[in-house]
Amino acid sequence: xxxxxxxxxxxxxxxxxxSSVELTQLYLDRIAALNPALNAYITTHAETSLAQARAADAxxxxxxxxxxxxxxxxxxxxxxxxGWRTTCGSKMLENFVAPYDAHVIGQFNSAGAVNLGKTxxxxxxxxxxxxxxxxxxxxxxxxxxxxPGGSSGGSACAVAARLCAAATGTDTGGSIRQPAALCGxxxxxxxxxxxxxxxxxxFASSLDQAGPMARSAEDLALLLNTMAGFDERDSTSLxxxxxxxxxxxxxxxxxxxxxxxxEFFAEGLSSDVGKAVETAIAEYKKLGASxxxxxxxxxxxxxxxxxxxxxxxxxxxLSRFDGVRYxxxxxxxxxxxxxxxxxxxxxxxxxxxxRIMIGTYVLSHGxxxxxxxxxxxxxRLIAQDFTDAFKQCDIIIGPTSPSTAFKLGxxxxxxxxxYLSDIYTIAVNLAGLPGMSIPCGFGAAxxxxxxQIIGNYFAEAHMLNAAHQYQLATDWHVxxxxxx
Amino acid sequence: MFLxxxxxxxxxxxxxxxxxxxxxxxxxxxxxxxxxxxxEMQAVDTQGIAPMSHAQDVAQRLREDIVTxxxxxxxxxxxxxxxxxxxxxxxxxxx
Numbered sequence: 107x108x109x110x111x112x113x114x115x116x117x118x119x120x121x122x123x124x125s126s127v128e129l130t131q132l133y134l135d136r137i138a139a140l141n142p143a144l145n146a147y148i149t150t151h152a153e154t155s156l157a158q159a160r161a162a163d164a165x166x167x168x169x170x171x172x173x174x175x176x177x178x179x180x181x182x183x184x185x186x187x188x189g190w191r192t193t194c195g196s197k198m199l200e201n202f203v204a205p206y207d208a209h210v211i212g213q214f215n216s217a218g219a220v221n222l223g224k225t226x227x228x229x230x231x232x233x234x235x236x237x238x239x240x241x242x243x244x245x246x247x248x249x250x251x252x253x254p255g256g257s258s259g260g261s262a263c264a265v266a267a268r269l270c271a272a273a274t275g276t277d278t279g280g281s282i283r284q285p286a287a288l289c290g291x292x293x294x295x296x297x298x299x300x301x302x303x304x305x306x307x308x309f310a311s312s313l314d315q316a317g318p319m320a321r322s323a324e325d326l327a328l329l330l331n332t333m334a335g336f337d338e339r340d341s342t343s344l345x346x347x348x349x350x351x352x353x354x355x356x357x358x359x360x361x362x363x364x365x366x367x368x369e370f371f372a373e374g375l376s377s378d379v380g381k382a383v384e385t386a387i388a389e390y391k392k393l394g395a396s397x398x399x400x401x402x403x404x405x406x407x408x409x410x411x412x413x414x415x416x417x418x419x420x421x422x423x424l425s426r427f428d429g430v431r432y433x434x435x436x437x438x439x440x441x442x443x444x445x446x447x448x449x450x451x452x453x454x455x456x457x458x459x460x461r462i463m464i465g466t467y468v469l470s471h472g473x474x475x476x477x478x479x480x481x482x483x484x485x486r487l488i489a490q491d492f493t494d495a496f497k498q499c500d501i502i503i504g505p506t507s508p509s510t511a512f513k514l515g516x517x518x519x520x521x522x523x524x525y526l527s528d529i530y531t532i533a534v535n536l537a538g539l540p541g542m543s544i545p546c547g548f549g550a551a552x553x554x555x556x557x558q559i560i561g562n563y564f565a566e567a568h569m570l571n572a573a574h575q576y577q578l579a580t581d582w583h584v585x586x587x588x589x590x
Numbered sequence: 591m592f593l594x595x596x597x598x599x600x601x602x603x604x605x606x607x608x609x610x611x612x613x614x615x616x617x618x619x620x621x622x623x624x625x626x627x628x629x630e631m632q633a634v635d636t637q638g639i640a641p642m643s644h645a646q647d648v649a650q651r652l653r654e655d656i657v658t659x660x661x662x663x664x665x666x667x668x669x670x671x672x673x674x675x676x677x678x679x680x681x682x683x684x685x
Binding site for chain 1: 597598601602604605606607608609617620621623624625626627628629630631632634636639640641642643644645646648650651653662665666668669670671672678680681683
C-alpha cells in the first residue's frame with residue numbers, strides 16, 4: 107500500500123479494498139513511529155485527519171468520490187488551514203491557528219483528500235537545508251546525518267520515508283526541486299501564476315509558487331490537476347482554461363529536442379551528480395530524444411539577482427509581523443517602537459532577520475536604482491535567455507543541485523555557500539518558468555541525485571510526459587531508503 | 591562593498607529589529623559577504639533594458655468596490671496577543 111501510486115490508491119479506495127480511515131491510520135502510525143527521529147512534521151492532529159477520512163469514506167460509499175478522495179496528503183506548514191496551527195517554521199507563528207483555508211487547502215478539501223498534518227520547513231521558506239526551522243532540522247531519510255534540502259524539506263522527507271501518500275511544497279528559488287532531489291523524490295514547480303498564492307504565507311511574492319511533491323511524475327500530474335486553477339483572490343493568478351496535466355503522459359518521446367545548458371555542466375558541479383545526469387541523458391537518447399547544446403549566458407547572475415529581489419520582497423511582506431494582530435509579542439517593552447523591535451527580534455530567527463536586513467538596505471533611499479532596479483533589469487535578461495533557448499529545444503535538462511545532500515551543520519555558518527546550492531534552480535523562478543526534479547540515480551555515499559527538467563511557460567503536461575516516460579524506463583523513483 | 595556598523599544599525603532600525611552591538615558586528619560581517627556576492631551584478635550593462643517585475647506580462651485585474659468578506663472580528667481577534675472590547679491593544683502612543 108505504501109508504494110502504490112495515487113491512481114492505484116484511488117482505485118483501491120473506490121473498490122473498498124481499503125477505507126480512507128484505515129489508510130489514514132496506517133500513515134498516522136508510521137508518523138508516530140518514525141517522526142521523532144526524522145522531524146518531518148511540525149503538527150499532526152489525528153482526530154481531525156480521521157474525521158476527514160470518515161467523511162471521505164462516506165463520499166466513497168455515496169459514489170461522489172474524485173481522484174484524490176480519501177488519500178492522505180501532507181501539507182507544507184506555509185499553507186493556512188482553518189483550525190490548524192500554521193507556523194511557517196517560525197517562533198513568530200508558533201501559536202498561530204489559521205482562521206481560514208489557503209486556496210490550495212480548499213482545493214484538496216473539495217477533492218475529499220485527507221490533511222495528514224503540517225510539514226516542517228525552513229523558517230518562512232528561507233533556507234536550503236531545513237536547518238533554519240524554529241522546530242529543529244529535518245533529517246534526510248537516506249542518511250540521518252544529512253540535510254533533506256529546503257525549504258520544503260519536511261514534505262520531501264515525508265514522501266521519501268512514506269509518511270504520506272504525497273505532499274505539497276512551495277518554491278521561491280528551488281524549495282520544491284532541491285529537497286526533492288536531495289531526498290530522491292519527484293517535485294514540480296509550475297509556471298508562476300498557475301497555483302493560487304491565496305493563504306500561502308508570503309516570502310517573495312513575484313517568485314513564490316506552490317506545487318506537488320510525490321513519488322512519481324504520474325502522481326504529480328494528478329495532484330497538479332487538483333491544485334491548479336484560476337483564483338480571483340490572488341491578483342497574480344492566471345486566467346486560463348482548466349487543463350488535464352496527465353493528458354500527455356503516455357506519449358512517446360520520439361523527436362523530443364532536449365537542450366543542455368553548458369553553464370549547468372561547468373565548474374561547481376560535483377562529479378557524482380554530473381555522472382548520474384549524463385547517464386540520464388543517455389537514457390533519453392535511447393527513448394528517442396535528440397540533444398542540443400544551448401547557452402544561458404546570464405544564468406550565473408541569477409544568485410546575486412535573487413538575493414536582491416527575494417529579500418526586498420520579503421522585507422516588505424514580513425513587515426506585517428508586528429506583534430499586534432497575530433503572532434508573537436515580546437513579554438516586556440517600554441513603548442510601541444520597542445514592542446515592534448523586540449517582538450520581531452525575538453520572533454524571527456537569524457536567517458530571516460538577515461534577509462529582512464538585506465531587503466531593507468537595497469530598498470532604502472539612495473540604493474534603489476543600484477540594487478533593486480538593476481536586479482529587475484537583469485531578471486529580464488535571464489528570462490530572455492530561456493526564451494531564446496526554447497527556439498532550439500522543447501525542454502531543458504540538467505542537474506537540480508550541484509551536489510547530493512550535504513551534512514547537517516556543514517554550511518551553517520556561511521550563508522553565501524548555502525545560497526550557491528540553489529544555483530541551477532533560481533533562474534527558473536526569476537523567469538517564472540515551470541521546473542521539476544526527478545530521481546536519476548545515486549552519487550557518493552549512495553545519496554540520491556535529482557534531474558531537473560525545465561519547460562517553457564505552461565509546458566507542465568509536456569514535462570510530465572518526459573518525466574513519466576523516463577520513469578517507465580528506469581526504477582530510481584521507486585527506490586526507498588534503508589529501514590523504510 | 592564594505593558596510594560599517596553604523597549602516598547595519600540604521601538598517602536594523604528601519605526594519606524594526608532590536609539588535610545589540612555583538613549582533614550588529616556579526617550581521618555586518620555576514621551582510622558584507624552577501625553584498626560582495628550581489629556586487630557581481632554591477633558590472634552588467636543594462637542600458638535600455640526594461641525592469642521585469644513579474645514573470646508574465648499581465649495587467650492588474652480590477653474588481654467592483656464591494657464587500658466580499660463576512661465580518662469575523664471575534665475569530666480574527668481570538669488569535670491576537672492582546673485585545674479588549676473588540677480593539678487591539680498596544681502601548682499608549684498619545685500622552
